[in-house]
Amino acid sequence: MIAPPPVRPPVPRSLPTGPRRPQKSTGVVLGFLCLFVGTGLWSLRSLGVDFAALVQGVANAEVFIRQTWPLSLPSGEEILRQTGITLGTVFLATLLSIVLSLPLSVWASSVTTPGTPHRLTSRGLIVAARAVPDVVLAILFVRLFGLGALPGVLAMGLHSIGMVGKLYADAIEQTSPGPREALTSIGATRGQRLLTAVVPQALPAFIAIGLHRFDINLRVSAVLGIVGVAGIGFEMAHAFARLDFGLGIAWALILLVLCLLTEMVSTSIRRVLLRGSGDGEIEAHGPLTRWFRGRRSPGTVAPAAAPRDTAPPEPPRRVSPPFTFARARNWMYAVVVVAAVVASLFGSGALEANAAAGWSGFFTTLGLFWPPGDAGMLDVLLLALLETVQIGFAATFLGALLAVPVGTLAARNISGNRVVHGVFRGFVLAVRGLPELVLAIVFVVVIGLGPVAGALALALGSVGLLGKLVADSLEEIDAGPLEAMSALGSSRTQRYFTAVLPQAAPALIGGLLYQLDVNIRSATLLGLVGAGGVGFYLLQATQTREYDVITLITLMTFAVVFALELVSMLLRRLVR
Amino acid sequence: MADHAVHDDVDREPAVSLTQVTKEFDGGVTALRGVGFDVPKGQILALLGRSGSGKSTLLRHICCLHRPTSGSLRVLGTDVARARGHHLRRLRRRTGFVFQQFNLVGQLSVLENVCSGALGRLVGPRLGLFSYARSLRVEALDHLDRVGMADLAFQRTSTLSGGQQQRVAIARALMQHPAILLADEPVASLDPDSADTVMRLLREIARERSLTVIGSLHQVDLALGWADRVIGLRDGEVTLDAPAATLDTTTAMEVYGMAPRTESMALDVTG
Known part of the structure; x- marks a missing residue:
């Protein structure tokens, strides 16, 4: 069964606005998806991410665990x-x-x-x-x-x-x-x-x-x-x-x-x-929230009922607030911060x-x-930049493959089961907590140096952010069409593809583009730990003190991110 | 029209004097068309009219929040068009404004909101109750006492009901030491009981302190029982100007354009 609809007004933005617009949008959405899948597959191929690599990785993981275990904990x-x-x-x-x-x-x-x-x-x-x-x-x-x-x-x-x-x-x-x-x-x-x-x-x-x-x-x-x-x-x-x-x-x-x-x-x-x-x-969900909320209720300190028409018998003449628990707590916060x-x-x-x-x-x-310089290896840098962009695309593509089902199950109104919703929300939250760099290091150690490790690390990391975005945008859809579809006697899969996805499509595409932007920015840093891309040259330039190369790499990356920003602005306008 | 120029005696000069005031907004909307009248000191004046008739725009002009496109507006003997900088602030300080939505800072305590009414005569920004001198806090508490809210002085303002918030807003206006009190639909968001309290407070305070009060209202009955004088506005023009005592509901209703073709409009006004 479908869970009760969320108690919030429908978001008009995500509703189809007229008989003509949705068709145009549908075309754009499909075009975007084709482009996205195509670029993703091409990137995966060029980087050499395939099934064999994954199998190899699993095999390596055993070796890796034997190497690192037992962990040598610092004091x-x-x-x-x-x-x-x-x-x-x-x-x-x-x-x-x-x-x-x-x-x-x-x-x-x-x-x-x-x-x-x-x-x-x-x-x-x-x-x-x-x-x-x-x-x-x-x-x-x-x-x-x-x-x-x-x-x-x-x-x-x-x-x-x-x-x-x-x-x-x-x-x-x-x-x-x-x-x-x-x-x-x-x-x-x-x-x-x-x-x-x-x-x-x-x-x-x-x-x-x-x-x-x-x-x-x-x-x-x-x-x-x-x-x-x-x-x-x-x-x-x-x-x-x-x-x-x-x-x-x-x-x-x-x-x-x-x-x-x-x-x-x-x-x-x-x-x-x-x-x-x-x-x-x-x-409020967690105990921590309840704790903070329980101690933050300024409205209940003074008597809330005011005598309406009669003047108070003896108006208090103090002009400084009484030293209540709320005030003491504010002082405590200030002391803690200082x-x-x-x-x-x-x-x-x-x-x-x-x-x-x-x-x-x-x-x-x-x-x-300044000025930016290439230290005579512009072609190498450009290739590395291409690799960085490919890592970004591949990671976002793989991440989306994982995040859409995970996010769907984490959406309160779609998963239809409190436990499923809770478990997947928790999973998404936990993945968000993982620093991408730590993931990248682990993948580099397991799979070996190179862009495959970077792409996989970012793909897994994407589940955290993108999964949350998917779940949020699914939870914001209007419940009306869902109910109408149920009344027609449709199956859950039919409802998902006919009533849910089309409504959430603009938000989902916005999320994808945002994740792509984040992933390309992150991909430039992966090279620092040997996970492929232009970041390796960032570290190399630091070690050889060729600081002008750093400026060049920064400008090149910025150009890519800026171009992507322009494209996504255009796409968002078309989809909306 | 008003011949305010002949009054040499300062005390006899009207509190507010409008001559042919016209306001066009940037979008090409004309909110006021050649409005002219004088308000003598100490008068309680009700502005009647439907929403969009120009009542709010007129009040905002008197508080110097807008400037007329043409015509002359004198408030407390000063030409508004020429007031700049601290003269403008001084003029605003002398005209207290009570809003329909109270416009209090919900996150601050009641007393601090009232104290903020003194900002116009203070130098420099203030944050926190203790940034106001003790004498100011005592004065603020007196004003709160006057509106019957002194016992809630340290409540967070957002926890109060609408009627309570409007009374706090009146106390804040008193903190300005105003000569004129402007009220823009002060009871439109309140239940009948609270509305009654607020209207009575405005009238009593005006009499105690010889304040000039100009309030915009859309309830005819309320206006007739409350004001000394009623001015009706329709489409930015004055359509009625008479002492409240000489008016009955039917005459006043004509402000709303109770001509045969818009008869149905009148129903939701009285209701």
């Missing part, structure tokens, strides 16, 4: 130390990106911007931050400040502005205009309006976005370890470089557990925060770097990166 003290450094670096980086994103987003948002020049400048800076990969920034900063935590803080902090700044600007735009207008009518200045009307409204979203970026940066820190940013990623890269697989995998597992733990905590906090800001449909900042500053070793000396060589070092 408890060492684990704590490296965990502290990693968390501290990631925390400071995220904080840096938040601090820099706040003014940028205020300027970038149409409702708070002082003027068009400010708006264009800040938008440009945000886009630029996203365009430069964090690894490239890390290579630059490691060159400046040496190995340690500071390069990681700066690299992740600056690159994160690309996401945090954009989402913050969106959050500001989504605040309700009423309070702003009221403050204008009071005679408040722009700054007063910003702080009194906009910030309180956007604060939950600000914190939630920051937490989300923290999760992402924790995964990114694994990659940055390879180019010399201190922490678990660095230890892991070192262990693999010494072919100490047992130790490397142990560090990978530690990072994995850390990722899953922080993901759990931050998902719970995010859910509470966003629910509090008016999104009433999110229900303590975390202090602990991160000292614990990560970010302060120990010789910053002054580093900055003094800033422009000299920047000069090493």
Whole structure:
């Protein structure tokens, strides 16, 4: 049976809008799918991903397990130390990106911007931050400040502005205009309006976005370890470089557990925060959510019933809020955050770097990166770039083959069974927790160096994001046609293909294109661990100090991603 | 039309004076057409009209949120068209505005929302209750007391009912030390009981502090019992201007265009 429809209004966007449009869309959708499948198959062939490779991989896995088992666990003290450094670096980086994103987003948002020049400048800076990969920034900063935590803080902090700044600007735009207008009518200045009307409204979203970026940066820190940013990623890269697989995998597992733990905590906090800001449909699931929610109910502290027409017998004359549990908790949060900042500053070793000396060589070092150069191997780089793109396509294709069934079963309204829905949602969440780089390392060790390992690692990683996108877009479809089809006496498969897929098609294609973008960006980094593509030359150029090659690779990758962005913009417009 | 120029005595100058005020929006919509009338100090004036008749636009002009396309608008003796920078802010501060949707910041406490009414006379941005001086907080509590909301001062504003929020909004307007109180459909989103409380509060407070009040309403009965004077608007033009005491419901209903061809329109107004 079909589960009861979700209690939300139908999403008009995903409904067929007229008798003529769907036909045109259907053509575009089919064309896109043919193109997507064709490119995927071609990429798989060129990379040499086939059944034999998979069988070979399974056989190798046995050897691999014998090699790594038993895991050589680092000492408890060492684990704590490296965990502290990693968390501290990631925390400071995220904080840096938040601090820099706040003014940028205020300027970038149409409702708070002082003027068009400010708006264009800040938008440009945000886009630029996203365009430069964090690894490239890390290579630059490691060159400046040496190995340690500071390069990681700066690299992740600056690159994160690309996401945090954009989402913050969106959050500001989504605040309700009423309070702003009221403050204008009071005679408040722009700054007063910003702080009194906009910030309180956007604060939950600000914190939630920051937490989300923290999760992402924790995964990114694994990659940055390879180019010399201190922490678990660095230890892991070192262990693999010494072919100490047992130790490397142990560090990978530690990072994995850390990722899953922080993901759990931050998902719970995010859910509470966003629910509090008016999104009433999110229900509490986990114990953590219940804990945070249970302790966040400001409305129940004071008596809610107000005497309607009679004046209160004795109005309270205090003009400071009573020191309730809610207030004590807010203080506790503030203390925890400040303590975390202090602990991160000292614990990560970010302060120990010789910053002054580093900055003094800033422009000299920047000069090493410009102009871009090819070191006489342009044809090799172009081939590697092609391989990177192929990895992206192959991984997205394989990932989609896995993610569509998994996502379908994870969709509440389609899977039709609470247990199935729960299990697959959990699986998708767990896969999302896996850092792609750790996956890539495992596949490189099992299958051997080369693009096949990279493509398979990204394919598996895609199930996390794409599976979630598929499930979400299926859950958003209108239940009406489903019911109508059931009334006709159709089978479940018929309903799925006639009523479900056509409705969700635009969202699914949007998800595919997004995943393709993510995969191509990730594929450029896989080479760092020997999983094929242009990333290998990124690492090689760092080691041979041919920094101009790094700039060239960055520009080439950016050109590919930008072209893809244009195509997907066009496609989305056609499909919608 | 108004001959406001002849009044030399400051005290006798009307609180608001409009002459041939016309407003065209960018889309080519004309919201006001040659509107002209004076509002003497201390008068309680009700603007009647259907939605889209220009009531809100008119109120927003008086609060200097819009500027007229042509014609002259003087508020408290100042030409709105020429007010800029801190003169404009000062003028806005002297005209309190009560909105249909309250427009409070739901995430802040009631007291902090009321305190924010003082922003127009403060320098620099404020966040958090303790960023307002103690004297301001005491004053805010007094205003809350006046509207009967002092015991909910530390509640999160979004937890209040509509009627309670509108009373908080009135307290916030009082915090501005206004000379004029503007109310744009202040009770359109409220249940009858709360509406009654809010309308009575507006009238009482206006009398206590000799405030000029201009409120837009679409319920004729409510307007006649509440205001000193009623002005009717239709399609951006004044179609009625009379003391409330001389009007009966039928006459006032003509504002809504109760001509034979739109008779059905009148039904949902009285209902």
